[in-house]
Amino acid sequence: MSRGSPFNTTQNIFTDRDVFDVEGFQPIELIEREEQINEYASALEPVLNGWKPNNIFIYGKTGTGKTATTQYMIDWLQKDVEEHNEANEEKIALSIIQLNCEALTSSYQIAIELLNELRDTQNQVATRGHAPSDIYNWLFEELETIGGAVLIVLDEIDNVGEDDTVLYKLARPEVEEANIGVIGISNDFSFRDDLSAKVKDSLCEKEILFPAYESAELREILFQRAERGLREDAYEDGAIALSAAYAAQDKGSARQAIDILREAGDIAAREEAETLTEEFVEAAKGIVERGRISEMIGGLSPHGKYALHALAIAEREDDTPIRTKDLYEIYGIVCNEHATDPLSNRALRDHMSEIDLIGLATVNKQNAGRAGGKYKQYQMDVNADRVIDAFAQTDAVDVSVDPVR
DNA sequence: AATCCACAGGAAAGTATGGACA
DNA sequence: TGTCCATACTTTCCTGTGGATT
Numbered sequence: 312m313s314r315g316s317p318f319n320t321t322q323n324i325f326t327d328r329d330v331f332d333v334e335g336f337q338p339i340e341l342i343e344r345e346e347q348i349n350e351y352a353s354a355l356e357p358v359l360n361g362w363k364p365n366n367i368f369i370y371g372k373t374g375t376g377k378t379a380t381t382q383y384m385i386d387w388l389q390k391d392v393e394e395h396n397e398a399n400e401e402k403i404a405l406s407i408i409q410l411n412c413e414a415l416t417s418s419y420q421i422a423i424e425l426l427n428e429l430r431d432t433q434n435q436v437a438t439r440g441h442a443p444s445d446i447y448n449w450l451f452e453e454l455e456t457i458g459g460a461v462l463i464v465l466d467e468i469d470n471v472g473e474d475d476t477v478l479y480k481l482a483r484p485e486v487e488e489a490n491i492g493v494i495g496i497s498n499d500f501s502f503r504d505d506l507s508a509k510v511k512d513s514l515c516e517k518e519i520l521f522p523a524y525e526s527a528e529l530r531e532i533l534f535q536r537a538e539r540g541l542r543e544d545a546y547e548d549g550a551i552a553l554s555a556a557y558a559a560q561d562k563g564s565a566r567q568a569i570d571i572l573r574e575a576g577d578i579a580a581r582e583e584a585e586t587l588t589e590e591f592v593e594a595a596k597g598i599v600e601r602g603r604i605s606e607m608i609g610g611l612s613p614h615g616k617y618a619l620h621a622l623a624i625a626e627r628e629d630d631t632p633i634r635t636k637d638l639y640e641i642y643g644i645v646c647n648e649h650a651t652d653p654l655s656n657r658a659l660r661d662h663m664s665e666i667d668l669i670g671l672a673t674v675n676k677q678n679a680g681r682a683g684g685k686y687k688q689y690q691m692d693v694n695a696d697r698v699i700d701a702f703a704q705t706d707a708v709d710v711s712v713d714p715v716r
Numbered sequence: 717a718a719t720c721c722a723c724a725g726g727a728a729a730g731t732a733t734g735g736a737c738a
Numbered sequence: 739t740g741t742c743c744a745t746a747c748t749t750t751c752c753t754g755t756g757g758a759t760t
Contacts, residue, residue, distance in 0.1 A: 416745085416746090417744085417745080419743090419744070419745090420744090420745090437734090437735050437736070438734090438735080438744085438745090439733095439734060439735045439736085439743065439744045439745070440734080440735035440736040440737080440742085440743055440744070441735085441736065441743065441744085442736095442742080442743060442744095443743080443744090445743095612746090612747080614747090634722095634723090635723075635724085636722085636723080654747090654748070654749085655748075655749055655750085657724095657725085657748090657749070657750080658747085658748065658749075660723090660724070660725075661725085661747095661748095664724095664725085676724090676756090678722095678755090678756045678757050678758080679721085679722085679757085679758075680720090680721080680756080680757050680758025680759060681719065681720055681721065681757075681758050681759040681760070682720080682721060682722095682758080682759070683721065683722075683757095683758075683759095684720080684721035684722025684723055684755095684756090685721080685722060685723055685724070685755065685756060685757085686722060686723050686724080687723080687724070
């Protein structure tokens with residue numbers, strides 16, 4: 312992947328750096344997920360007989376192979392259908408619709424996105440302004456015309472929120488000609504329990520759990536990639552083991568493990584080192600961690616950022632754990648620095664629980680009894696200085712409350 | 717065992733946004 | 739243009755509650 316740069320450094324370490332592209336690279340052979348593949352296969356098999364596939368729900372944290380396995384299964388299914396159609400008179404019609412619901416926060420939006428996916432570009436539907444029942448009717452009309460087996464893959468489905476109407480509609484479609492199977496992918500374990508009862512029954516016919524990887528499993532995955540993407544003698548086994556260990560310790564995410572190893576390779580290449588050693592992994596870990604923090608911060612609303620910044624400041628001043636009331640004051644100062652009016656106390660509580668949810672802070676419930684009452688205390692879950700650094704980079708305005716300047 | 721505080725967090729309603737349609 | 743359909747993010751109002759103190 313040369314960009315016409317005069318530097319040729321990445322050649323020392325990588326033979327194929329794309330192997331470490333977590334988004335784009337699909338390994339030919341999936342390892343450490345045999346069990347899930349078998350369950351998956353049995354749920355999809357009906358398609359090959361022209362029947363309706365099972366609805367499947369997939370659970371697992373980020374980087375546990377949910378999406379990769381799904382992609383693998385779809386490729387497998389399509390190939391088998393093709394083979395079947397070549398060999399038999401009776402053809403199987405199979406359509407697959409994949410949709411990432413990351414940015415889709417309601418049933419309504421998902422339904423519209425699905426509809427637009429099915430319609431051609433001249434016939435697209437606006438994302439607002441239509442009656443929900445119209446949308447669903449149109450959606451079923453489209454599905455009716457397609458016919459055959461239709462697999463609808465909804466990635467990051469937990470974003471739907473409270474209202475799971477789409478799922479209900481898709482689980483019991485008012486369609487004659489098509490056999491619809493829904494594959495829902497979620498990284499939120501509690502999502503299943505929050506589904507309404509009628510959806511739960513019909514949609515969770517088959518549930519497959521993707522547990523976090525253990526250190527040894529991550530090691531295997533990394534070795535597989537290293538064999539394909541790194542120069543044969545360019546890496547120490549210890550470096551791979553360490554990358555795996557760090558990732559296992561944190562989240563058990565293959566994505567993270569691969570990110571760390573790739574970053575380590577980049578550093579090694581930049582320093583024109585001959586081999587990828589443990590020191591490079593050490594350095595890469597910090598960089599990947601920092602990247603993760605900025606990513607999380609990036610997803611916060613402005614006031615969420617101010618709230619987090621306030622907490623980081625409190626942490627630096629050794630004022631943590633800090634109760635909401637006191638945090639509200641610091642938050643007020645931060646808002647002031649940004650020439651923004653602070654929101655209400657209640658709004659701050661909401662922002663803080665959001666910050667807790669994405670894992671940037673930890674909550675600590677306290678009860679001081681008769682005179683003291685009940686309250687919460689917050690504490691940073693990541694390095695406060697790193698957070699403040701990240702703010703310094705993202706924001707043009709300097710919001711430091713440090714009196715020494 | 718009864719009390720009572722300081723919040724947490726649910727519910728409802730408000731503000732501002734934007735599209736479709738008659 | 740007014741009415742309907744949404745969204746995101748608020749504020750206001752309120753009820754619930756755990757456990758040290760009485």
